[in-house]
Amino acid sequence: MKITTAACLLFITFLSQAKTWIVDQRKNITSIQKAIALASSGDTIRVMPGLYREGNLIVKKTLALMGVDYPVLDGENKYEIFTVTGKNILISGFKLINTGRGSLEDISGISAVQTKGLIVRNNKFENTFFGIHLANSSKSLIENNTLRANAEAEYQIGNGIHAWKCDSLNIRGNDIAGHRDGIYFEFVTHSHIEKNFSHGNMRYGLHFMFSHHDAYVANTFHNNGAGVAVMYTQDVNMIANRFEDNWGSSSFGLLLKDIRDSRIEGNLFAKNTVSIFMDGSSRCHFEKNVFRENGWAVKIQANCDENIFKANSFLSNTFDMATNGSLVLNKVDYNYWDNYQGYDLNKDGIGDLPFHPVSLYSMVVEKMPSSIVLWRSFLVYLLDRSEKVVPSITPESLKDSHPVMKNYDYHF
Amino acid sequence: MMKIAKYVAYDIIRNRFVLLYTLFLLIVTVSMYSLDSDAGKSTLSLLNIILLVVPLVSVIFTTMHFFNSYEFIELLLSQPVNREKVFISEFLSVALALSLAFIIGVALPTVLLANNAAAVYLIFSGVLLTFVFVSLASLASVLTRDKAKGIGIALLFWIYFTLIYDGLILYVIYSFSDYPLEKVTLLLSSLNPVDLARIVILLKLDISALMGYTGAFYQNFFGSSTGAIYAFLLLLAWIIIPLWVALRKFIRKDI
Numbered sequence: 218m219k220i221t222t223a224a225c226l227l228f229i230t231f232l233s234q235a236k237t238w239i240v241d242q243r244k245n246i247t248s249i250q251k252a253i254a255l256a257s258s259g260d261t262i263r264v265m266p267g268l269y270r271e272g273n274l275i276v277k278k279t280l281a282l283m284g285v286d287y288p289v290l291d292g293e294n295k296y297e298i299f300t301v302t303g304k305n306i307l308i309s310g311f312k313l314i315n316t317g318r319g320s321l322e323d324i325s326g327i328s329a330v331q332t333k334g335l336i337v338r339n340n341k342f343e344n345t346f347f348g349i350h351l352a353n354s355s356k357s358l359i360e361n362n363t364l365r366a367n368a369e370a371e372y373q374i375g376n377g378i379h380a381w382k383c384d385s386l387n388i389r390g391n392d393i394a395g396h397r398d399g400i401y402f403e404f405v406t407h408s409h410i411e412k413n414f415s416h417g418n419m420r421y422g423l424h425f426m427f428s429h430h431d432a433y434v435a436n437t438f439h440n441n442g443a444g445v446a447v448m449y450t451q452d453v454n455m456i457a458n459r460f461e462d463n464w465g466s467s468s469f470g471l472l473l474k475d476i477r478d479s480r481i482e483g484n485l486f487a488k489n490t491v492s493i494f495m496d497g498s499s500r501c502h503f504e505k506n507v508f509r510e511n512g513w514a515v516k517i518q519a520n521c522d523e524n525i526f527k528a529n530s531f532l533s534n535t536f537d538m539a540t541n542g543s544l545v546l547n548k549v550d551y552n553y554w555d556n557y558q559g560y561d562l563n564k565d566g567i568g569d570l571p572f573h574p575v576s577l578y579s580m581v582v583e584k585m586p587s588s589i590v591l592w593r594s595f596l597v598y599l600l601d602r603s604e605k606v607v608p609s610i611t612p613e614s615l616k617d618s619h620p621v622m623k624n625y626d627y628h629f
Numbered sequence: 630m631m632k633i634a635k636y637v638a639y640d641i642i643r644n645r646f647v648l649l650y651t652l653f654l655l656i657v658t659v660s661m662y663s664l665d666s667d668a669g670k671s672t673l674s675l676l677n678i679i680l681l682v683v684p685l686v687s688v689i690f691t692t693m694h695f696f697n698s699y700e701f702i703e704l705l706l707s708q709p710v711n712r713e714k715v716f717i718s719e720f721l722s723v724a725l726a727l728s729l730a731f732i733i734g735v736a737l738p739t740v741l742l743a744n745n746a747a748a749v750y751l752i753f754s755g756v757l758l759t760f761v762f763v764s765l766a767s768l769a770s771v772l773t774r775d776k777a778k779g780i781g782i783a784l785l786f787w788i789y790f791t792l793i794y795d796g797l798i799l800y801v802i803y804s805f806s807d808y809p810l811e812k813v814t815l816l817l818s819s820l821n822p823v824d825l826a827r828i829v830i831l832l833k834l835d836i837s838a839l840m841g842y843t844g845a846f847y848q849n850f851f852g853s854s855t856g857a858i859y860a861f862l863l864l865l866a867w868i869i870i871p872l873w874v875a876l877r878k879f880i881r882k883d884i
């Protein structure tokens with residue numbers, strides 16, 4: 218009891234020591250630089266509305282920097298705006314515009330180096346080179362920020378939220394557009410990406426490299442240059458995301474390159490040229506996903522093994538699956554295919570004949586892309602039909618032995 | 630000329646064959662749209678019918694009609710009427726009657742049941758294909774005096790354009806697959822009226838798959854106004870050129 222009282226007292230004295238500094242261009246503290254210099258660890262700095270041109274703001278103390286009605290911090294196309302290092306720093310409610318650009322340095326709206334417990338919340342970024350750049354940081358929360366950039370080419374722009382060698386990040390509810398990669402992860406572990414909206418970025422909506430034990434849930438990736446890429450990673454959970462409108466020959470809804478032991482569950486893939494492209498990936502579970510109106514629902518290279526596709530819905534895709542070889546080490550079972558033409562005599566809801574999702578012509582197109590021009594001609598119809606009767610070129614073993622007769626009722 | 634065309638058309642429309650054709654198209658179209666809730670898929674199934682059945686029926690009906698009304702044509706030509714007028718009115722009446730059947734059978738239910746861009750293209754291409762194949766069949770029927778031979782030639786046109794030509798394109802693509810073939814295949818396939826109609830509709834339906842490099846190239850071309858005009862002019866050429874050749878033959882022909 219005594220100890221708790223003592224702790225309470227200590228806490229109260231600590232609170233009373235924490236001061237609030239107000240930066241206002243019409244009062245005595247007119248610059249944020251000055252407030253940061255005056256404040257000591259644990260203080261709060263409130264910044265009143267206005268335009269602040271203060272170059273680079275370096276924060277090394279535990280401070281809570283809060284903007285009131287979005288004060289504008291202008292980097293004048295020369296400076297990085299916030300450079301942050303330390304513990305438990307909060308930055309919220311600012312509008313950060315016009316950072317400098319660099320080809321050697323990653324100049325950012327907020328750059329965090331070796332931080333712990335950083336919170337970046339409710340900020341607006343406009344025309345920043347990198348939006349938020351995290352390096353060697355942990356246990357941080359990046360929440361409800363809006364990032365906008367309008368570069369014309371990839372080399373002119375950095376990533377929206379860039380994390381390098383971090384741990385336990387939580388990136389939630391951000392809206393990112395016009396950057397190179399919307400969200401970029403490299404060597405980031407145990408992190409959570411949730412409910413972000415990444416759209417119209419030059420390269421990937423989300424880019425994952427060497428980042429193990431992460432999850433991304435309920436994000437929307439729309440109309441990015443090349444969709445979402447997850448590479449050289451293990452144990453990633455990709456759940457309930459939407460991958461939409463990624464059009465182009467090298468554009469994918471989801472690119473999986475050297476991925477192991479991951480789960481892809483309950484996602485919607487709609488109107489992509491290729492909704493999933495898999496290369497060298499193993500032991501991934503694809504369950505309860507919906508593939509709708511894609512060019513290719515799944516392109517699975519022959520070097521993938523032990524992946525399981527179960528209980529997915531394939532609706533109105535031009536090609537359901539394509540592969541580049543005859544070796545098949547993956548399992549496809551209990552999916553719904555709207556192209557299935559078999560029957561169900563014993564009425565158990567499962568088709569009596571197996572379904573072969575790879576059509577002959579999808580293999581032809583895989584080899585000679587320009588032959589897509591003959592798609593849906595009578596000739597192609599005949600070729601596909603005869604191949605269905607006597608499979609000789611398409612991999613016989615790539616089949617769904619238990620195609621479900623009725624569409625799964627997944628809602629998005 | 631209008632008078633002859635009117636009589637011939639009247640005669641054709643009373644013909645049971647055209648009525649059956651209309652009914653067939655109507656039943657197929659309505660059942661396609663009511664079977665599948667997804668209008669896009671029904672349009673796809675219809676596409677196959679239009680690319681196969683419409684040319685086939687046009688070709689067979691035109692040649693049959695021409696040879697069956699040979700005596701009537703002879704009778705007309707014994708009167709002081711221009712050969713050109715007789716031939717053109719024969720062509721127009723057959724083409725218009727079949728187009729009318731197509732419009733009642735396919736276009737009407739399509740407009741009522743499915744209102745997507747692809748369906749509009751489907752209707753346009755169906756009518757144009759009818760004209761193209763009536764024109765080709767007219768050429769086939771003036772090439773020979775023998776009815777069986779005439780139908781044979783007309784069927785050859787049909788098989789060539791729906792099947793053999795695509796086989797040749799596939800062969801070209803296969804043999805030269807190491808080269809960039811986009812422009813070549815675009816040119817080659819646009820020289821076939823059936824392929825041209827198919828690609829134009831395909832660009833509306835399978836858009837995701839086509840947005841690979843090849844597809845994007847096609848989309849760029851046919852999506853632009855130049856491309857649309859090019860496609861239309863080519864189809865028009867496929868109507869006019871065979872008809873013109875047939876007309877030349879018919880005028881000089883010893884009947």
